[in-house]
Amino acid sequence: MKMLEYKPIWPETAVFWGAGATAAIGVRTTPTIGVSIYRLVIPGVSLRERVKQAIQYDNSTWINAVKDLLIILGDPEDSEDVSNCMRRQYPNLSDVERQTRLKQLRDSYDWGNLYNIIRICPGQSEEDFELSDLFNILDMHIQNNQGFYAYNHAGDEPFIPSGKLIQVRNTLKMLTVLLHTLDFQNAILNNRSILNQYESFVEVLYKLMVDEAHDLYPGMNKKLTQREFYLFSYSIISMNWDPILLWLLFNVHKKNNDLKRTHIGIPPMPLKLFHDMGGHFMGVRQIDGQTPQVWYPFNETVVQRINDPEHVTGRRVRVGKFYFPHGCSGWRECPNCGKLTMYMGSDWGLNTASLFPPLPLPVFQFGFQARSAEEFRAQNMGKIDAIQCSFCGTLTETFDAPLIMQSNFKGFHPSFIEEVQRDMRVSLExxxxxxxxxxxxxxxxxxxxxxxxxxxxxxxxxxxxxxxxxxxxxxxxxxxxxxxxxxxxxxxxxxxxxxxxxxxxxxxxxxxxxxxxxxxxxxxxxxxxxxxxxxxxxxxxxxxxxxxxxxxxxxxxx
Structure with a gap:
């Protein structure tokens, strides 16, 4: 018997979607994030002015909130009483509850030491400062479980123990998500016409994948379960932490899927397009749901069952590979069960304010609403960014976002990031x-x-x-x-x-x-x-x- 060669089909075009891809709508690239972070430590400048220069938006509400946040997290240069900031940002809490919330925040974040570490990084100007240097310093010492001496505005050399570095890293991660969140809020308010251009790009991608389906379908239903048919010929590898491109794809696919624009197969059934999130069967918090219940994106197992000609499922499906090898700001890793839940906003539509998850202060909720008694109680106690794990119900917070920083020291990845990276590596081959x-x-x-x-x-x-x-x-x-x-x-x-x-x-x-x-x-x-x-x-x-x-x-x- 002659043996046939086995060469599995994978997407033939791999699109690396970098930070420069969304710069036109005002989303910061890695260098501009570095500039923003550096501006927060400019010596001899008031904290309010530092914040204004860093976020680059003349929005007094945002400026005042970020200023208060940094004082709450220990800004070493500002002498304002932190209790004033807590009262402004958490007006509905009692004094005792504010003290409890202050301790929780300072146990999770450490802006004072991040400030000191930035001041010893190479490149002591915003033009020369490299964010990767900051990541390298943090990740190297975290991996080695070693502390080090850093800058101190009082003139001495404070030793930062290794146990503090996770809090410092959490702060850097939170500030990065915050900057991207503000950029997206500005984009939906002021750059809608450019967002429409990106949306038209995704509309063309939808059309191409539908046309491709009809070109590849030879009139034999058994072909519907084969990768040659159901797998998009392009994949997307998002090097960004923001979910903007995926959100565009979600919305365009949903709109066209709901309209049942095209049919395929015998008997003809609506053809619908979805995404395989890179080999990991993650859960997505239902976008328009009433509870934190999970919704599962499609993967190849599901597609083969739906496309099985022995079953009239009411639809036939194609999927495209979408990879987040560095994690995503909308991801939350449960500290209890370790599973991954993805947050993609609370309602459909490109201009939804709730696409990015909430951040620790009420000002930065941007449309997020509690969907369970547990989330509601957490919000009432000041945990504004609390989102329940859709699997075990444990509350997650902003620092539970599993983001891999751009560093020479990558460290240990959560299992789901490793799964995504493995599938991506095979796809690239x-x-x-x-x-x-x-x-x-x-x-x-x-x-x-x-x-x-x-x-x-x-x-x-x-x-x-x-x-x-x-x-x-x-x-x-x-x-x-x-x-x-x-x-x-x-x-x-x-x-x-x-x-x-x-x-x-x-x-x-x-x-x-x-x-x-x-x-x-x-x-x-x-x-x-x-x-x-x-x-x-x-x-x-x-x-x-x-x-x-x-x-x-x-x-x-x-």
């Missing part, structure tokens, strides 16, 4: 086209560099890379080969600090200049025709014909 969307392949992201290098060097098939970045020197579309070399010479002369230079160099090292192309027009411009995404531009972005000619992602004319 099967890809043919890597799209870097606002992602620079930094040196500390060794996992992705090594996986991509190994995939390229196996030589089974060509591995191509498309780089989408932002520069004042526009390419006006895609450039290749000698065009890239000429562009690099020009950008080094006219814009030597451009991060795009580093990205192109990294891609050249990994893929070779003959296997890359570059577009510096930025996102969303790379996929726009006027104010909306163009089908042709999105197809060319994800499936350039010089890579995919004659491949399964080739589609019929639309």
């Amino acid at each position: 099967g890809t043919k086209h890597v799209v870097l969307m606002g992602y620079s392949l930094p040196l500390d992201d060794v996992i992705y560099r090594s996986v991509l290098s190994a995939r390229k060097n196996r030589g089974e098939s060509k591995l191509f890379c498309s780089i989408v970045g932002k520069s004042s020197i526009l390419t006006n579309g895609w450039i290749y080969g000698t065009g890239i070399e000429q562009y690099m010479k020009r950008i080094k002369e006219e814009e030597p600090e451009s991060s795009l230079i580093k990205t192109i160099k990294s891609a050249q090292e990994l893929f070779g200049i003959e296997n890359i192309r570059v577009c510096s027009d930025g996102i969303p411009n790379v996929f726009l025709n006027g104010e909306k995404a163009s089908v042709d531009k999105v197809k060319d972005l994800l499936y350039p014909t010089n890579v995919f000619q004659g491949n399964r992602v080739e589609r019929k004319s639309m």
